[in-house]
Amino acid sequence: MIGTVLVANRGEIARRVFATCRALGIATVAVHSDADADAPFVRDADTSVRLPGAAPADTYLRADLVIAAARTAGADAIHPGYGFLSENASFAAAVRDAGLTWIGPSPDAIEAMGSKVRAKELMAAAGGPVGGMLDPADVTADDLPVVVKASSGGGGRGMRVVRDLADLPGALEQAGSEAASAFGDATVFVEHYLEHARHVEVQVVADEHGTCWVVGDRDCSLQRRHQKVVEEAPAPGLSDATRTALHDAARGIVKQVGYTGAGTVEFLVDQRHSEERQSEKGGDAGARISFLEMNTRLQVEHPVTEAVTGLDLVALQIAVAEGRTLADAAGVAEPPAPRGHAIEVRLYAEDPADDFAPQTGTVRAFEVPGVRARFGSLDAYGLRLDSGVEAGTDVGIHYDAMLAKVVAWAPDRNAAIRMLRGALRRSRLHGVTTNLDLLDGILGAPAFADPVSLSTLLLGDRLDDWAAPRIASESRVAYATAAALARAAAVAAQAPVLARIPAGYRNVASQPHTVTFGVDDDELTVAYVSERGRLRPADGGLVAETVAPDRVVLVRDGVATAYGVVRSGATAGAETVDVDGPAGSLSLQVVPRFVDPADQVAAGSLLAPMPAAVVSVAVEAGQRIAAGEVVVVLEAMKMQHTITAPTDGVVSELAATAGSQVESGAVLAVITEPDTEPDTEPATDQPDADEGDDA
Known part of the structure; x- marks a missing residue:
């Protein structure tokens, strides 16, 4: 029986595993980077061990440090969560070699499924549906669109769709680089891209006694950058024939590789051909199916399967690792049919x-x-x-x-x-x-x-x-009005010296008080006045029924709407007012009346769109470049982002350096027309403007 589990992961999946461990009476250990020292998952664990550093390669991807942490903390089992080392066969083997229990499939099964190329071969051997792969050197315009994929890992990292043959070399290079950074394996492959297919996956759990449960299916078609955004169970709108074919193929590959533990078998389902196939074969022939990959771990979207079945998939993972049967662990002989x-x-x-x-x-x-x-x-x-x-x-x-x-x-x-x-x-x-x-x-x-x-x-x-x-434009005006009135009330309440002066008082009574807020890329200016100590909007369409620092009730056309207001950053020089209303939340930044010259940047400046690490710099100062050429490649949250030149010109200033950290809005480079100079110095050359380098 497992006594203490170390979770080799972070964030919500670490908290998820800890929750089941607490319910089972199992002690827990967290490992954390320096950046995560105060994170909620660290507080959730009974004990924790620091992994020095912040980057994944220095912390959560260091198998030796994780195993050493387990030994130091007295853990007798390791749960990998998802991502990081969860599908690393060498890590699984090292955990077992260290005398610890690995809560996951065998290293052999992970290795077999870890390569998407090998996984497709095994699915074909099991008689399942497999699409063809392409040799990058042989891809022609007739093959487009194609998709470049990382052989290891998932989550959309190391994946690029190519619609122009000229973009293929760059896609191969970037996908390989991203895959190496995220998974430690730069191997990629190319296959045809099915543009109009659905992404449907099958949840499986197998024990060491030969039992394999197919625990329903999920639809994960709503994706951005090949990462899932919305998932649901059961997958809606599938015919019985298609669902049966998916479940049979998933069960087949589990048997083929002798898989144990929880896993997910993923497919593309092209329903456009369903009617054609039905006319050819008669009856319900089902949709066209193509195997994608098998994830040898728990999926991010496992909660929807747990909801409709009532099963605890983490508890089943632990039970299988302890050598128990699925029936014994779940208390039922068969996986429950989905409800709702x-x-x-x-x-x-x-x-x-x-x-x-x-x-x-x-x-x-x-x-x-x-x-x-x-x-x-x-x-x-x-x-x-x-x-x-x-x-x-x-x-x-x-x-x-x-x-x-x-x-x-x-x-x-x-x-x-x-x-x-x-x-x-x-x-x-x-x-x-x-x-x-x-x-x-x-x-x-x-x-x-x-x-x-x-x-x-x-x-x-x-x-x-x-x-x-x-939140529509008219509603945004109401949100901004609530922010302005609450802010004025808060300022008056917090300033004892003004206690006898009505809120919103002006010595030029003919003019209302105004405040300007930044909202996304827009600005909203709100005017209000004070009458006998009561604040009211200058906009005649809105009436203030209640005004307090944390709550404002506005009336328009006889309909009263309440807004909750929270003000922050007033003393730090970057004041924000958060307003909650019936349409959701809106954050408004108070626009200062005067602009600090240090915040100005040169015309033609390329700014970092987010805080990031600089992966590479493709240009040099003084170099002539054309519009669309790569200037800098950034990496943030395990995804790479390419910054290109917006116009032809000369790199007159180059602030970015490979390996450095930049803040959002930091100047990366300045591109000017030939034989011209920047209008002003870049912000990074101004005093105190380079604080983001220490992020």
Whole structure:
């Protein structure tokens, strides 16, 4: 029996495993980097061990340090979570060689499935559906589009879609570099890209006694950058024939490799050919299926399967590692049939409107109302939250951008969509730009409501519509008005010397007080006045019924709306006002009346779109470049981002250096027209402007 488990991971998956361990009476150990020293998952563990450094390659990917930590802390088992070393056969073998219990499949099974190339060969040997691969040297224009994939790992890292033959060499190089950074293996391969297919996966769990359970299926078609955003179980809209074919293929490869533990077999399902196949074969012939890969670990989206089956997949992983049977561990002879429908959304620290650029910052508030379960199975229809962050958590550049997963389980799919959308709209998340607006747009879209429309291209096709701000312009005026009035009330309450002066007092009574807020890329100016000590909007369409530093009630056309207001950063020079209303949360930055000259940058400056590490610099100072040429490659949250020249010109200044860290907005380079000089010096040359280098 396992007594103490070390989780070789971080964030929400570490917290998820700790929750099951606590329920089973198993002690827990966390390992953490310096960047994660104060993270919630470290506090959740009974004990913790520091891994010096911040980058994954120096910490969570160091198998020797993780095993040494287990020995030091007295752990007798290691759970790898997902990502990092979870699918590293050498790590699994080293854990066993150290006399520890490995909570996962055998090293041989991991190695067999770890290479997507080898996995496809094994699936073919098991009689399953496999698509063909291409030799990069033989790819022609007729083969396009193709996709370059990392042979190891997953999560969209080391993956590039190529639609122009000229882009293939660069895609191979970048995918290999990204894969090496994320997984320690730069091997990539090329195959045809099925543009209109769905991404459907099958959950399997197998014990050491020859029993294999197929624990339902999931649809994960809604993706950005080949990373899943929305997942649901069961996969909606599949015919019986297609579902049976998927389950049989998954069961077949488990038997083929002698797999044990929890795993996921992933497929592309092309429903466009269903009618054609039915006419050829008669009856329900099912859709066209192509095997993608097998993930030899727990999946990020496992909570939706747990919701509809009532199983604890982490508990089953531990039971299998202890040598028990699935029936004994679960208390049932067969996997439960799915009940109802579950949908999960991944909440990311990213900006969908800016090509999903990762975002950093400190989470000032994070609340999801109505949550029935955290990191565990629901006992009734409702909401589950698995979160890696809490109020006060710093979100940095070193790790994945996912903050949390919100899961709704309801009697049917439509009810789950409505429940989840309502929860997201009432959620409070301040301090970090996220994809909340995008998630709301997806859940409210008719195309998502219709399972027939699902495909891996759907999100990209509808991104502009779905990522539009959910708080309309007129509502934003009300939010900004609430922010301005609450701010004025707070300033008056916090300044004793002004106690006898009415809030919003002006010695030029004919003019209202104004404050300007920055909201995304726009600015909103709000005017308000004070009459006999009472604050009111200058906008005649809005009436202030209640004004307090933390709550404002505004009335428009007889309808009263309450807004919660939180003000922060007033003494630090970067004041933000967070407003929560019926349409969601909105963060407004107070625009200073005077601009610091040190904040000005030269015309033609290329700025870092997010805090990141500089992977490489492709140019030199004084070099002539053309529009579209690569200038700098950045890496943030395990994804690489290419910064290209916006116009022809000369690199008149070069601030970025390979291996350095840059803050969002930092000047990377200045490109000017030939024989011209920059208008001003770059911000990085101004006093105190290079503080981001120490991030």
